[in-house]
Amino acid sequence: MPPTPPTSSANPQVKSSRNGSGSADLDRGIISDDDDDDDEDNSKEESGVNGASTTEKKQKKRKRSNKKKKKTSATQQTTPPRVPLSTLFASDIYPAGQLVPYDENTARTTDEELRYNSRLWDEDFLPDYRKAAEIHRQVRQYAQKELIKPGTSLTDIAEGIEDGVRALSGHQGLETGDAFHAGMGFPTGLCLNHVAAHWTPNPGAKDVILDKNDVLKVDFGVHVNGRIVDSAFTVAFEEKYDHLLTAVKEATNTGIQHAGIDARMGEIGAAIQEVMESYEVEIDGKTRPVKAIRNITGHDILRYHIHGSKQIPFIKSNNRDKMEEGEVFAIETFGSTGQGYLTDDVGVYGYGRNTDISGANLRLASAKSLLKTIDSNFGSIVFCRRYLERLGVSHYHLGMKNLIDNGIVESYAPLVDVKGSYTAQFEHTILLHSGGKEVISRGDDY
Numbered sequence: 474m475p476p477t478p479p480t481s482s483a484n485p486q487v488k489s490s491r492n493g494s495g496s497a498d499l500d501r502g503i504i505s506d507d508d509d510d511d512d513e514d515n516s517k518e519e520s521g522v523n524g525a526s527t528t529e530k531k532q533k534k535r536k537r538s539n540k541k542k543k544k545t546s547a548t549q550q551t552t553p554p555r556v557p558l559s560t561l562f563a564s565d566i567y568p569a570g571q572l573v574p575y576d577e578n579t580a581r582t583t584d585e586e587l588r589y590n591s592r593l594w595d596e597d598f599l600p601d602y603r604k605a606a607e608i609h610r611q612v613r614q615y616a617q618k619e620l621i622k623p624g625t626s627l628t629d630i631a632e633g634i635e636d637g638v639r640a641l642s643g644h645q646g647l648e649t650g651d652a653f654h655a656g657m658g659f660p661t662g663l664c665l666n667h668v669a670a671h672w673t674p675n676p677g678a679k680d681v682i683l684d685k686n687d688v689l690k691v692d693f694g695v696h697v698n699g700r701i702v703d704s705a706f707t708v709a710f711e712e713k714y715d716h717l718l719t720a721v722k723e724a725t726n727t728g729i730q731h732a733g734i735d736a737r738m739g740e741i742g743a744a745i746q747e748v749m750e751s752y753e754v755e756i757d758g759k760t761r762p763v764k765a766i767r768n769i770t771g772h773d774i775l776r777y778h779i780h781g782s783k784q785i786p787f788i789k790s791n792n793r794d795k796m797e798e799g800e801v802f803a804i805e806t807f808g809s810t811g812q813g814y815l816t817d818d819v820g821v822y823g824y825g826r827n828t829d830i831s832g833a834n835l836r837l838a839s840a841k842s843l844l845k846t847i848d849s850n851f852g853s854i855v856f857c858r859r860y861l862e863r864l865g866v867s868h869y870h871l872g873m874k875n876l877i878d879n880g881i882v883e884s885y886a887p888l889v890d891v892k893g894s895y896t897a898q899f900e901h902t903i904l905l906h907s908g909g910k911e912v913i914s915r916g917d918d919y
Contacts, residue, residue: 553633554615557643558604567603570904570913575733591907593799601700602801602904602913605655609695609702610916612637616691617918621708623685628674630683630691631661631859638695647864649849658694658701659779660823660857664887665689669766669807669815669896671822672887675858685710688717690898696854699777703803704914705900713756717897720752720763721808722919725899728771728785728804729912734905738794742786749787749808756810756895764813765806766896769888774801774902777853800905811894817886823857824873825883832881839872844881855885 550556558567591598612634620633639645639656646652660673665687674680683689692705707718727748731741749765771785783794787806796802824847832844846866847856861869876882890896899919904911 550611552615552619554611554637555640558608558611558641559643562604562607565600565604567600567607569603570606570911571915572909572911573729574909591799591905597698598700599904601697602702605658605695605697605700605702606704606902606913608638608641608697609693609704609914610918611641612695613691613693613704613706614916614918617706617708621683621689621691623683623687623710625683626674627663627665627681627683631663631674634661634691634693638693642695642697646850646860652850652854653699653777653852655697656695657854657860658696658703659855660693660860662692662705662822663689664692664896664898667809667811667890667892667894667896668818668887669809669890669898670769670888671885672818672820673822673857673859675821676862688714688895688897690896692898692900694779696777700801701774701777701779702902702914703774703779703805703900704902705805705898706919707897707899709897714754714895714897716752716754717763717808717810717895718899720749720754721806721897722899723752724749724765724787724806724808725804725901728806729901729903729910732785732796732802732804732903732905733910734796734798736796737792738783738785738796739790739792742792743789745786745806746788749806752808754810761810763808763810766809766813766815766890768814769807771803771805771900774803779803779855796905798905798907802903802905803900804903805898805900807896807898809890809894809896811890811896813890815888815890818889820887821858822885822887823855824877825855825885826851826853827881827883828853830879830881832876832879835875835879835881837872837875839869840875840879841872843869843872844876847876847882 548561550561559565615637616630616634620630635657642655644651644655646656662670662673664670664672665681669690670692688707688709690705690707694701694703696702707721709715709718724745728741728745731744746765749763752763754761754763765787767786767788770787773781773783775781783796783800783802784792785802785804786792826847832841835841835844843866846861846864850864851860873882877884901912902914904913
């Protein structure tokens with residue numbers, strides 16, 4: 474859930490994916506080790522190898538083993554994930570998300586060939602989105618399995634996720650303009666407990682260590698050619714938080730269920746709220762209702778812009794805006810055991826360029842230089858201090874303040890409920906095809 478006015482008690486389980494893939498397999502041409510051995514053994518017997526000496530057999534066996542390693546290394550994802558998806562999917566055909574027909578208006582779904590298509594998208598739209606979604610699935614499932622554990626620093630988790638995204642996209646973003654091709658859609662949000670959204674580790678700040686009693690929201694975006702997949706999940710290690718996570722996950726799935734062409738935002742919000750607030754949780758002997766957070770929303774996604782103009786509330790409202798064919802939405806919900814209302818906290822999550830305001834009238838040299846770096850490397854993509862320093866930028870605080878004061882850059886603060894409360898988030902990106910919606914970021918983990 475980047476800037477705007479994103480299970481069980483353990484990490485989500487990683488399985489082989491029915492909706493997309495957690496580790497390129499099966500239809501990506503991977504040959505299993507067992508099959509490889511059997512084929513080669515059989516071929517040798519048929520070729521009259523039975524009379525060969527023991528030494529010759531051992532030599533051939535060693536040769537076979539080396540060949541097998543060479544064959545599989547380029548078609549399997551590594552741990553941590555570092556093999557670009559262009560290597561795993563040589564044909565550039567990436568897994569579809571969960572394809573769901575609309576509940577009504579069956580005239581839209583009679584032609585199977587056109588059912589999941591839109592006249593409003595160019596030919597690269599779906600391949601780009603499905604590639605971004607597959608990157609998100611593979612990286613987050615690695616994070617769930619290997620990174621997100623009590624005792625790990627949040628900096629290590631954030632950098633592990635972002636390193637994976639950049640490696641799998643094939644774009645490190647260190648050369649001018651490279652990050653516009655693919656990479657992070659916005660900085661990794663890692664929010665603990667009453668902090669609901671917009672917190673990420675900053676350089677020079679005291680590192681935060683994940684505790685087994687924490688509730689962690691993990692929210693990150695992946696883009697390919699500006700097509701942004703925005704998806705988030707929550708991790709808790711203690712059973713006492715189970716009902717909170719279940720309430721929010723079910724509320725998000727309810728929002729997805731009610732989304733579709735001509736669906737009204739306020740009605741989706743009402744359905745979300747009804748499900749969310751039907752839950753209560755008992756934490757440390759105290760029973761608390763789960764409240765839908767009422768002052769943030771889901772949103773549509775535009776190219777290179779994580780937020781468009783449409784908002785999907787988590788509560789019943791008079792919002793009569795409709796979803797339309799060809800649009801992309803981040804369907805997310807936040808639930809809280811606190812007040813259900815968020816305020817700005819101290820600190821900075823990240824920055825966003827206001828592309829409507831020119832920097833032509835800037836006088837401060839450091840601000841001019843910083844703006845040039847921002848325009849050349851991020852444009853309208855939200856970025857954070859870690860991303861600037863990764864590019865070698867230093868002594869930028871005065872220049873950044875000048876850009877913010879002139880309205881050229883907007884600064885985003887962490888969003889929090891009352892201390893002592895717990896918040897959770899789940900989020901998926903959906904595409905509205907002509908005859909159905911594609912939950913592009915769906916995986917077997919959530």
